[in-house]
Amino acid sequence: MNRLYKTLIYKKQISLSVLETTGLCQAARDVHSLEPRAAAALGQLLTCGAYMAGCFKSEKGAVSVTVKGANGAGSASVSGDVNLHMRGYIDGAAEGRLKGGFMTVVKDDGFFHPFTGACELISDDVSEDMEHYFDVSEQIPTKVRVGALFSGEKCVAAGGVVLQLLPGHEEGALRYAEDKAAQLCNVAADIAELGAEGIVKEYFAEETAGAYTYITEPQYRCNCSREKIAALLATMGRAELEDIIREQGKVSVHCHYCNTDYDFMQEDIDKILK
Ligand SMILES: [Zn+2]
Incomplete structure (x- = not known):
């Protein structure tokens, strides 16, 4: 209630x-x-x-x-x-x-x-x-x-x-x-x-x-979404994102509020940076 x-x-x-x-x-x-x-x-x-x-x-x-x-x-x-x-x-x-x-x-x-x-x-x-x-x-x-x-x-x-x-x-x-x-x-x-x-x-x-x-x-209710995280990643720049992909195989973002993990693979990052 x-x-x-x-x-x-x-x-x-x-x-x-x-x-x-x-x-x-x-x-x-x-x-x-x-x-x-x-x-x-x-x-x-x-x-x-x-x-x-x-x-x-x-x-x-x-x-x-x-x-x-x-x-x-x-x-x-x-x-x-x-x-x-x-x-x-x-x-x-x-x-x-x-x-x-x-x-x-x-x-x-x-x-x-x-x-x-x-x-x-x-x-x-x-x-x-x-x-x-x-x-x-x-x-x-x-x-x-x-x-x-x-x-x-x-x-x-x-x-x-x-x-x-x-x-x-x-x-x-x-x-x-x-x-x-x-x-x-x-x-x-x-x-x-x-x-x-x-x-x-x-x-x-x-x-x-x-x-x-x-x-x-x-x-x-959390207001996070894959689209919002993607928009945030887009502000980081290619070099930094590619470094993370090289080291970890993916870019993983965790939302502390709702305990959701968002994973972005190489092809996702390519789309975001387009
Ligand atoms: Zn969340």
Whole structure:
């Protein structure tokens, strides 16, 4: 099950997003055959990425979030577009935790306003790091609760709640968001029990009165293709490609996001360079 619900609450001073990403996180685990802790870390990051992707107004909007742990503590990257087609990978994260180091966010809003933000990782908790990112890099008070619960290879529940304060908000709006975030301290358990729609009804009924925008279904989908890789190879030049063919018999390109190998033989390279 994958869902993103969005609405304005608290006299239109808070943007509320409720995500259910159980299917998305299951797909990410399966593509990469991750052990549960790494799958949970990647799943939480994918959920944050889906939230950001759901904020774009242009059909060309796209976002990527990269986390690099300090001292080789592992790294992860997720990216997605306004259709909530999400993809990601995680590498070498000891115990599935990404501690120390940096988070970098690259956003293209589709209106020619590219944005790059970065912050230090302050915690081994993705929700806390995300809140910190919004605070120091985008300077928007934001409460983030994301969670992903795995049992062996199965994603039991994943998703999150994001409360973002809008410009000109009252002091009370911030207190309200902090209060709700504190109540949602185990959001994966809430997703398992209530689902995303149930969270809207259980926690925000008085604010939404049943009215919310159901945006779309986040899903795991890579946007790589043989044609795109070929176009990339075409920019490399003949000499370099022929060197690789001589040494390895083929040019092999691996997509980290979906674990697909693309092989190009001599005749393929001839066609690309024509
Ligand atoms: Zn791919």
